[in-house]
Amino acid sequence: MGGASSGPGGQGVPSVDEGAARAPRPPGRPVRPASVPARRAAPTAIPLDREPHAPAAEVPALRRAAKADAGRPPVGFPWAATATWSAVYLLAGVLGGITRLPSPPVAFVWPAAGVALLWFVLTPREQRYRVAMPALLVMAFLANVTTGASAVTSLAFALANVAHAVVGGGLFLRLAPHTPDSLRDARGLLALGAGSLAGSVAGTPLILALIAPNDLPGALSIIGLWIPRFTASTAVVMAFVLAWRAHLAERRAGVLRHARSRGEIAVVLSFALAVHVMVDSARPDDAFAFLTLPVTVLVGWRLGPAWTATYGLVAGAVGVVATLGGAGPFAEVSPVTTRTVVVQAFIAVTGLVGLALSLEVEQRRLALEASDRRGDALERTLQRAVVPNALLSLEEGSRGTIRYANPALERWWSDDGDDGALAGRTWAELLGPDEHERFVGALDDLAAGRTEVWEGEVAHRTRSGEDRVCLAVAGLVGREHVAGSAERVATVQLVDVTDRTALEERLAHQALHDQLTGLPNRTLLQERIDHAIAAAPRSGRAVAVLFLDLDHFKRVNDSLGHAAGDTVLVEVASRLVEAVRPGDTVARIGGDEFVVCCPLVEGRHVGAELATRILRQVCRPITLEGRTIPVSASIGMTLARPGTDAGDLLREADTAMYEAKLGGRGRTAFFSDPLFDRVRLDLQLDAELRRAVDEQQFVVHFQPIVELGTGRVCAVEALLRWAHPARGLLLPGEWIDAAEAAGLLPELGEWAITEAFEQWPRIARAHGEHVSVNVNVSASQLRDGGFAAVVEHALQRTGMPPDRAVLELTESHLLTIRDSLVEELERVRGLGVRLAVDDFGTGYSSLTQLTALPIDEVKIDRSFVAAMADDARSRAVVEGVVAMARAMSLAVVAEGVETPEIARRLSACGCPTAQGYLWGRPAPLEP
Ligand code: C2E
Ligand code: CA
Ligand code: CA
Numbered sequence: 001m002g003g004a005s006s007g008p009g010g011q012g013v014p015s016v017d018e019g020a021a022r023a024p025r026p027p028g029r030p031v032r033p034a035s036v037p038a039r040r041a042a043p044t045a046i047p048l049d050r051e052p053h054a055p056a057a058e059v060p061a062l063r064r065a066a067k068a069d070a071g072r073p074p075v076g077f078p079w080a081a082t083a084t085w086s087a088v089y090l091l092a093g094v095l096g097g098i099t100r101l102p103s104p105p106v107a108f109v110w111p112a113a114g115v116a117l118l119w120f121v122l123t124p125r126e127q128r129y130r131v132a133m134p135a136l137l138v139m140a141f142l143a144n145v146t147t148g149a150s151a152v153t154s155l156a157f158a159l160a161n162v163a164h165a166v167v168g169g170g171l172f173l174r175l176a177p178h179t180p181d182s183l184r185d186a187r188g189l190l191a192l193g194a195g196s197l198a199g200s201v202a203g204t205p206l207i208l209a210l211i212a213p214n215d216l217p218g219a220l221s222i223i224g225l226w227i228p229r230f231t232a233s234t235a236v237v238m239a240f241v242l243a244w245r246a247h248l249a250e251r252r253a254g255v256l257r258h259a260r261s262r263g264e265i266a267v268v269l270s271f272a273l274a275v276h277v278m279v280d281s282a283r284p285d286d287a288f289a290f291l292t293l294p295v296t297v298l299v300g301w302r303l304g305p306a307w308t309a310t311y312g313l314v315a316g317a318v319g320v321v322a323t324l325g326g327a328g329p330f331a332e333v334s335p336v337t338t339r340t341v342v343v344q345a346f347i348a349v350t351g352l353v354g355l356a357l358s359l360e361v362e363q364r365r366l367a368l369e370a371s372d373r374r375g376d377a378l379e380r381t382l383q384r385a386v387v388p389n390a391l392l393s394l395e396e397g398s399r400g401t402i403r404y405a406n407p408a409l410e411r412w413w414s415d416d417g418d419d420g421a422l423a424g425r426t427w428a429e430l431l432g433p434d435e436h437e438r439f440v441g442a443l444d445d446l447a448a449g450r451t452e453v454w455e456g457e458v459a460h461r462t463r464s465g466e467d468r469v470c471l472a473v474a475g476l477v478g479r480e481h482v483a484g485s486a487e488r489v490a491t492v493q494l495v496d497v498t499d500r501t502a503l504e505e506r507l508a509h510q511a512l513h514d515q516l517t518g519l520p521n522r523t524l525l526q527e528r529i530d531h532a533i534a535a536a537p538r539s540g541r542a543v544a545v546l547f548l549d550l551d552h553f554k555r556v557n558d559s560l561g562h563a564a565g566d567t568v569l570v571e572v573a574s575r576l577v578e579a580v581r582p583g584d585t586v587a588r589i590g591g592d593e594f595v596v597c598c599p600l601v602e603g604r605h606v607g608a609e610l611a612t613r614i615l616r617q618v619c620r621p622i623t624l625e626g627r628t629i630p631v632s633a634s635i636g637m638t639l640a641r642p643g644t645d646a647g648d649l650l651r652e653a654d655t656a657m658y659e660a661k662l663g664g665r666g667r668t669a670f671f672s673d674p675l676f677d678r679v680r681l682d683l684q685l686d687a688e689l690r691r692a693v694d695e696q697q698f699v700v701h702f703q704p705i706v707e708l709g710t711g712r713v714c715a716v717e718a719l720l721r722w723a724h725p726a727r728g729l730l731l732p733g734e735w736i737d738a739a740e741a742a743g744l745l746p747e748l749g750e751w752a753i754t755e756a757f758e759q760w761p762r763i764a765r766a767h768g769e770h771v772s773v774n775v776n777v778s779a780s781q782l783r784d785g786g787f788a789a790v791v792e793h794a795l796q797r798t799g800m801p802p803d804r805a806v807l808e809l810t811e812s813h814l815l816t817i818r819d820s821l822v823e824e825l826e827r828v829r830g831l832g833v834r835l836a837v838d839d840f841g842t843g844y845s846s847l848t849q850l851t852a853l854p855i856d857e858v859k860i861d862r863s864f865v866a867a868m869a870d871d872a873r874s875r876a877v878v879e880g881v882v883a884m885a886r887a888m889s890l891a892v893v894a895e896g897v898e899t900p901e902i903a904r905r906l907s908a909c910g911c912p913t914a915q916g917y918l919w920g921r922p923a924p925l926e927p
Helices: 013-022 060-071 079-098 111-121 125-146 151-175 179-184 186-211 216-253 262-281 289-324 336-384 407-413 436-447 498-512 522-539 553-560 562-579 604-618 646-662 673-695 732-741 745-758 760-767 779-783 787-798 811-815 819-830 847-851 862-867 872-887 900-908
Strands: 389-393 402-405 453-461 467-479 488-496 542-550 585-590 593-601 622-624 627-629 633-639 668-670 698-707 713-724 728-730 772-777 805-810 834-840 857-860 891-894 913-915
Touching: 079 111, 079 125, 111 125, 111 151, 111 186, 111 216, 125 151, 151 186, 151 216, 179 186, 179 216, 179 289, 179 336, 186 216, 186 336, 216 289, 216 336, 262 289, 289 336, 389 407, 402 407, 407 488, 436 453, 436 467, 436 488, 467 498, 498 522, 522 542, 522 585, 522 593, 522 646, 542 562, 542 604, 542 646, 553 562, 553 627, 562 585, 562 593, 562 604, 562 622, 604 633, 604 668, 633 646, 646 668, 673 713, 673 732, 698 745, 713 732, 713 745, 713 760, 713 913, 732 745, 745 760, 745 772, 745 779, 745 787, 772 834, 779 787, 787 805, 787 819, 805 811, 811 834, 819 834, 834 891, 857 872, 862 872, 862 900, 872 891
Parallel strands: 633 668, 713 772, 772 805, 805 834, 834 857, 857 891, 891 913
Antiparallel strands: 389 402, 389 488, 453 467, 467 488, 542 593, 542 633, 585 593, 622 627, 698 713, 698 913, 713 728
């Protein structure tokens, strides 16, 4: 570019930029601290308009603030800026005036045009039209008057100047919104050219309007001169200012690692200008003009945009002065207007080449700076990383060589931590044995681009030779300037997971083993059993599961303390382990429950032998602190069959163990299928009974109790029946124990009592008002308390006379009765209800014990009554009980009378009442 503009306008410009640096942001910038008044602007400063640049405006909150601010009046009038711009403009105008042509009467160069455009571009948006452009209008008018133009012409030129600034500046801002950085790239250059040209064109209509009516050819020639002259002048001034602004901003940011040396600048610049002076002072026929191009290329290549712009300004000035003085390559071109255009075009072209080249070089330099900064950042990141970290070379000959090791890695490697101990070593030295191939293979893959990241658990070894398990992550960094080298490198990060791995292993062991004995727990046992079952078809051998439970272990705990109990368990565990073969599993699955799983037992016979052997081994006394503790255990055993799993086998062995305990402890029992069936039946019965209670599948039958003397019915006993939907009427013997065990009897018993009481009116109608109703009560009905309330409730609900109610309690239950229960029974009796002892004689209680209980009636058990005919001793028992009861004023009923013979004998010994098939079976009441 370069132009025929003169230098002085440019001299002030570096100070313009420095001033701009000091100038606060213009009012309306949201980021400026409110405490800094706009007036603080350096008096000579031209405000730096960063408006189009402001990335802050991208932030919505700030944008909102900016909007709010924009509505406010600007803080004061920008006197300083206006004065400075005016002064610079006038100076540039005067310089232009020096190069005024005789005809047509316009200046040869007009640097004021570039200043005008900058004035627009660098003024804060809200002041452009309110302050800057009116000021420009006044100044341009004055400048033109000074050059000798008439008032009208001056006004026209001033308007043309304003139009130039507005149109050119507007286009420039549109094309290169990042004003300070504009001369950093091709887009900035384009904006510069387009803005300059558009501004120049925009001014022409006014000139035409002014001159054309009087002198059309003159006007056209002025325009022919006008546009290139304005364009070149504008472009060269703006290029100079903007390039230097960008340059100084960069200097302030302090990122000039690749700064040019002053010496080089001085030499190249002097050389280039010397060539120019030589060319410009030569005569036209010397034809040295071509030398300016290579010199400009040299400047653009070596010195960057700011100095290239400076060069263009100075060289342009020299060229203009020389050409005006009639020297230089174009001295002979005439007329002078044509010469003006030619010389300015020539300088513009060479300048443009130089600037374009310098911008290209500048971009490369900035990219290099950025890359360096990235390298620095990477190094800093690595430096601070808490994870051990290194950069390894990927180059062919030195692959795996540590180029950089961060402090964390140095610390990890050696505790004395002397810095730099790792740089220069190869990573192979850090690897545990056998890991070399794998890791080097990973680096090869990275180097060859087969993978970008490699991750693996790799054993490493510290300097002291300690082996550590590390998670290593290696990643490709690429070619980087790191730690002074520029080779291809990869990062490696290490996470030492040794402790975590150990902890995981310990936790895994804890999760699967018993803490006390260290034996496998139930989870691991089931796994092992399932595994053994799965392996059985191949080995052709069955799997035996033995369930061992210590006998009376609670006694050891209770009498000797838990520590002693633990000792016994640990000893038993070790005895078990000794007793089996290595492949067998011994597990502890509960307090004193152990399970042995032997996959190699050939059959039932061998299994039984094994159980006996284990029992012998375990059941030896343990001596503990001088005391001898006897050890006894029961073993239940089962064998895997097709379709059985670990859960089945454990359940079966447990059942068999229970059987062994029942059989008298200290023995072994084999699980048998019938046993299994029984258990299964019990489970089924249980479920059915629950449903039966829910669905009320029960009925009550009644059996008469008669006075032996008269045969008259004096009472009836209510007896429960289960009307099973499939199996018909079921007697209590088949299900009452299961119901009791399932906890169903409290509910069922209460129902029976209420149902029996409900029927009393019908019974009384059949047999008379004196008849009582006997109802059976089981132990579980009494256990939980509140029985008296249940009875009272039944009496109230049914209207049953209490003195006609008898509740039967089985003798064996009464033996376990405690004081609180005696009180409960007293309360029942307090209601007026009588109590009977059922099945008397089977529970080994003595009659004297009965005196302590609130009893009204005794029912002699059927077994004695039935045996009376043949067995003298049974007869004696019956006679004794009858006599005793009479002496204690208790009622007596003999149960199970089936023959007249028995009935006669009972009468003979004075028994007043009896019950049995002889008088009637339990049956539903007749309708
Ligand atoms: P239990 O209280 O001893 O009832 C008498 C049992 O002897 C009844 O059997 C009855 O049918 C039977 N029996 C009566 N006379 C004769 C006879 O001459 N010869 C023979 N061989 N047996 C005779 P059942 O009805 O099978 O009842 C069995 C047991 O079920 C009852 O024995 C009782 O303990 C219990 N039970 C019945 N109903 C209930 C009830 O509602 N609640 C409770 N808790 N237990 C009940
Ligand atoms: Ca009974
Ligand atoms: Ca009975």
